[in-house]
Amino acid sequence: DTGVSQDPRHKITKRGQNVTFRCDPISEHNRLYWYRQTLGQGPEFLTYFQNEAQLEKSRLLSDRFSAERPKGSFSTLEIQRTEQGDSAMYLCASSLASHLDQPQHFGDGTRLSIL
């Protein structure tokens, strides 16, 4: 059973560095979501793709954040010039758009720690 896969699982970096995370959704899923989760909170929506089109971005997604899904399959989330406040778990989820909206399935996330 190939679920949503995220890489890396953990990333530790110094403040000011750039980081990139990858998400491979469930193969037939055309919707892909990125969330951020901090300790003690639920996931917060960052951005959403349907196929390769980025359809919505949260105000949480500052100019330092960019997400792509170039071929409508895997996606990358890049954070430039990381700051202490970027430390969080970054979760990816995917779903299948159909006449009955299908629920999202999550990966195990990338935990980012900024030193």
Place this chain on the structure above:
Amino acid sequence: GQQLNQSPQSMFIQEGEDVSMNCTSSSIFNTWLWYKQDPGEGPVLLIALYKAGELTSNGRLTAQFGITRKDSFLNISASIPSDVGIYFCAGQIWSGTYKYIFGTGTRLKVLA
């Protein structure tokens, strides 16, 4: 970011007891989902609800989509130690695109 009101925030219960938690909002939702998250892992889908008033079970878990479409509850019957974890509700809203808003979570601890 926007989050749903979820209660209780945490609960300690004895093994074998039933558990109830709920999620409320001032907004109307089209879909309610319930997830469980273990430490260091992503949320795992437990139950999906698509219609107001819908009552759905998954083993010892039962969830209902409130009639007003502004709330949902999750019940766990006869809890066992592996039920420990954080439970999240998520409501889907239409804002030009499909987006889910998550609750703040209920942390469940089961005492054997």
